[in-house]
Amino acid sequence: xxxxxxxxxxxxxxxxxxxxxxxxxxxxxxxxxxxxxxxxxxxxxxxxxxxxxxxxxxxxxxxxxxxxxxxxxxxxxxxxxxxxxxxxxxxxxxxxxxxxxxxxxxxxxxxxxxxxxxxxxxxxxxxxxxxxxxxxxxxxxxxxxxxxxxxxxxxxxxxxxxxxxxxxxxxxxxxxxxxxxxxxxxxxxxxxxxxxxxxxxxxxxxxxxxxxxxxxxxxxxxxxxxxxxxxxxxxxxxxxxxxxxxxxxxxxxxxxxxxxxxxxxxxxxxxxxxxxxxxxxxxxxxxxxxxxxxxxxxxxxxxxxxxxxxxxxxxxxxxxxxxxxxxxxxxxxxxxxxxxxxxxxxxxxxxxxxxxxxxxxxxxxxxxxxxxxxxxxxxxxxxxxxxxxxxxxxxxxxxxxxxxxxxxxxxxxxxxxxxxxxxxxx
Amino acid sequence: xxxxxxxxxxxxxxxxxxxxxxxxxxxxxxxxxxxxxxxxxxxxxxxxxxxxxxxxxxxxxxxxxxxxxxxxxxxxxxxxxxxxxxxxxxxx
Ligand SMILES: Cc1cc2nc3c(=O)[nH]c(=O)nc-3n(C[C@H](O)[C@H](O)[C@H](O)COP(=O)(O)OP(=O)(O)OC[C@H]3O[C@@H](n4cnc5c(N)ncnc54)[C@H](O)[C@@H]3O)c2cc1C
Numbered sequence: 245x246x247x248x249x250x251x252x253x254x255x256x257x258x259x260x261x262x263x264x265x266x267x268x269x270x271x272x273x274x275x276x277x278x279x280x281x282x283x284x285x286x287x288x289x290x291x292x293x294x295x296x297x298x299x300x301x302x303x304x305x306x307x308x309x310x311x312x313x314x315x316x317x318x319x320x321x322x323x324x325x326x327x328x329x330x331x332x333x334x335x336x337x338x339x340x341x342x343x344x345x346x347x348x349x350x351x352x353x354x355x356x357x358x359x360x361x362x363x364x365x366x367x368x369x370x371x372x373x374x375x376x377x378x379x380x381x382x383x384x385x386x387x388x389x390x391x392x393x394x395x396x397x398x399x400x401x402x403x404x405x406x407x408x409x410x411x412x413x414x415x416x417x418x419x420x421x422x423x424x425x426x427x428x429x430x431x432x433x434x435x436x437x438x439x440x441x442x443x444x445x446x447x448x449x450x451x452x453x454x455x456x457x458x459x460x461x462x463x464x465x466x467x468x469x470x471x472x473x474x475x476x477x478x479x480x481x482x483x484x485x486x487x488x489x490x491x492x493x494x495x496x497x498x499x500x501x502x503x504x505x506x507x508x509x510x511x512x513x514x515x516x517x518x519x520x521x522x523x524x525x526x527x528x529x530x531x532x533x534x535x536x537x538x539x540x541x542x543x544x545x546x547x548x549x550x551x552x553x554x555x556x557x558x559x560x561x562x563x564x565x566x567x568x569x570x571x572x573x574x575x576x577x578x579x580x581x582x583x584x585x586x587x588x589x590x591x592x593x594x595x596x597x598x599x600x601x602x603x604x605x606x607x608x609x610x611x612x613x614x615x616x617x618x619x620x621x622x623x624x625x626x627x628x629x630x631x632x633x634x635x636x637x638x639x640x641x642x643x644x645x646x647x648x649x650x651x652x653x654x655x656x657x658x659x660x661x662x663x664x665x666x667x668x669x670x
Numbered sequence: 671x672x673x674x675x676x677x678x679x680x681x682x683x684x685x686x687x688x689x690x691x692x693x694x695x696x697x698x699x700x701x702x703x704x705x706x707x708x709x710x711x712x713x714x715x716x717x718x719x720x721x722x723x724x725x726x727x728x729x730x731x732x733x734x735x736x737x738x739x740x741x742x743x744x745x746x747x748x749x750x751x752x753x754x755x756x757x758x759x760x761x762x
Contacts, residue, residue: 296693579697586693602690605742607697609735623735625742637741639734655707656735659698663708666701666761 278306279596282364282374284354284534286311288320289380289566289581291342291668296589298346304597308348308372310364314338316669317407320578321661323441324613326404326415327448328455335407341670357538359559376592378563379540379547379556380581381532382406383437386545389528390430391503400506401523404445405437417522418452424460425521428511430501431467432526435546437567437576439473440622442526444612447478450486451615464520465492466501466513473575474612474622480643481614531568538562546570551628552604554588563588571606572633574626579608582664604628611657617647619654684746688754691747694739700761716756723748 281297283290286309294309317336324330339349353367363373385403387394393401404414421427427449431442446463453461471494472478482490499514504525511518530536530545540547540556547564548557551572556562565588566581574580587604594601609623620641626633641653695711702710711719725731726740727748743751 582697583694590690590693600686602687605691605694607694607739609698609738621735623738625738627742637738639738652707659702659706659708662701662706663696663698664700667696 278304279375280306280308280373281376281378281592281596282372283307283309283378283380284357284364285380285382285532285566286313286316286339286342286349287380287382287566287581288318288578288664288668289382289568289585290378291316291339292582292585293378293380293563293565293589293592294347295342295345295668295670296586297592300589301593301597303346305593306348307346308350308374309339309342310350310352310354310366310372311339312351312353312367314351317411318578318665319405319407319411319438319441320664322404322407322411323444323448325411326418326445327451327613329613329616332412337665337669339669345670354534357534357562359538359562362561374561375596376561376563378565378585378588378592379535379538380564380566380568380585381534382567383529383576384532384536386528386530389433390501390525392505393503393525393527394506397504397506398525400509401504401525403526404524405432405441405526405529414524418449421453421456421458421461421521423456423458426461426518427463427522427524428518428520429463429465429524430504430511430526431465431469431472433468433528435544435576436526436529438610439575439577440478440610440612443472443474443478444614445524446490447481447486447612447614450482450489453489454486461489463490464518465490466498466511467492467494468501470494470496473610474620474640476643477620477641478612478614481618481620485615485618529567531564535564535568540564542570544570551631551633553591554584554604555591563592572626573624573635574606574608574633575610577608577610578664578668579610580606582668583607606633609660611653611660613654613657617651617654619650619657621653621657683749683753685750685753687747688750688752689758691743691751692754692758695751695755696761698735702760710760711755712758712760714755716752719752719755720748723751 283294298307315336315338343349354364355367356365363371402410402414404410502512504511531541542548547569549569554563554565565584567576583606606626611621613619622640624635624638698708699711723740726736
């Protein structure tokens with residue numbers, strides 16, 4: 245039965261093709277005719293690039309996206325989940341529409357890149373050949389950058405700087421606090437994912453404490469940096485909404501962060517021993533392992549790129565976008581990753597289909613919520629200048645802005661989230 | 671000579687370039703609803719789009735997000751964007 249059906253199908257297919265006078269090609273032969281782009285990582289950088297390459301080449305390029313996760317939870321807006329302004333589900337997206345946009349989505353981890361053979365080796369052993377490869381694995385946490393911290397310690401002292409279980413753990417711990425309990429955050433050194441992120445998160449901690457009516461709880465930020473992003477407006481907002489609750493310490497004040505002890509729950513600086521109920525450790529970071537193992541990073545731990553194309557400076561067939569790249573003056577943000585992906589997609593499309601290329605244009609805006617309806621923003625346009633990505637025009641929220649304006653900013657950020665997630669995931 | 675005299679006065683907008691430049695806009699403008707603080711710009715009149723962007727460029731209109739975006743756009747680029755968006759449909 246099976247045999248007959250199969251033969252029958254074969255004959256039918258052959259007959260119909262030859263009737264039409266078309267050459268009979270097997271599927272793999274057809275695919276070999278098209279240039280192949282493989283993308284590692286389905287976050288803002290990788291998923292945007294995949295969709296834009298497929299869309300702008302009108303099917304002339306074979307696009308494969310390799311991403312182990314079936315659903316992607318955004319780090320951006322996760323602070324709003326911490327503050328109780330969003331639920332977790334609203335941050336989660338799937339790849340159905342990416343697939344519908346003519347992208348093959350392979351849910352697997354890329355284990356290595358064979359740059360000589362131009363192929364990606366999957367965790368299961370499968371090999372995916374490419375003509376151009378785009379690498380967008382985001383960051384890895386450098387656990388050893390804070391003495392005493394480790395992947396195991398993160399189960400007690402979450403970093404929540406990668407989305408998913410870590411963010412949920414942080415929220416559970418925050419919601420379990422009692423009045424009088426203390427919070428300590430260890431902020432990261434530059435460069436790291438989302439420069440205003442730690443300070444927006446602290447704002448959300450304070451908002452939750454205030455909403456619970458707590459009078460005695462305090463938050464200490466131990467910062468390895470002497471200044472931080474949007475500091476003027478964050479400081480103003482903290483004084484206004486949470487007077488006396490948040491204490492920010494720069495290295496001159498704490499004298500140096502000596503480390504943490506997950507067993508005792510202690511945090512030590514040169515001058516003080518803390519034993520808070522909630523410790524949020526945000527360590528130093530570097531490019532995702534796959535990029536480091538493939539030799540795409542330099543001594544900074546991130547990947548050097550050509551400013552006009554996002555092409556790796558060590559391999560002309562590889563592009564790097566998003567948090568893993570060294571993008572000059574651009575901050576590591578989802579907005580930046582999305583913007584860089586469009587430049588890389590344009591260059592890849594032009595190279596592989598011999599079509600028109602355009603000048604690289606980048607931009608970014610980061611909104612941060614300080615308290616309900618009090619939202620601040622910072623943004624810039626960027627271009628390649630003398631081989632590096634430089635800001636050409638910039639803006640940042642100012643002190644003493646009207647409540648209406650700050651409320652408008654918040655609404656804008658919510659509309660931006662809708663826009664960018666539709667742009668990334670379809 | 672005769673051909674030169676017949677050439678159009680204004681160079682027509684480069685819609686293909688406009689399409690590429692529009693990818694910057696889609697990050698914010700791609701999912702607008704009627705009540706969005708980020709308005710829909712797909713299918714708006716060509717001259718309206720160009721005028722508004724120029725007004726952001728001179729800071730005659732207030733939003734710093736749009737002022738920063740408009741600051742680096744040349745007249746040709748604004749024309750290219752306006753021509754593209756005038757006929758473009760909102761991405762699905
Ligand atoms: C608390 C917080 C708040 C933030 N707020 C904002 C904000 O308001 N605005 C903003 O623009 N940005 C914000 N960000 C930053 C933003 O989340 C990141 O910059 C952005 O996610 C970077 O995108 P990416 O594509 O480079 O990497 P990622 O988002 O990390 O995506 C990388 C993907 O690659 C996959 N991957 C990794 N290795 C492999 C492999 N070997 N094989 C296959 N797949 C692999 C991962 O599973 C992941 O899905 C925030 C970040 C945090 C932590």
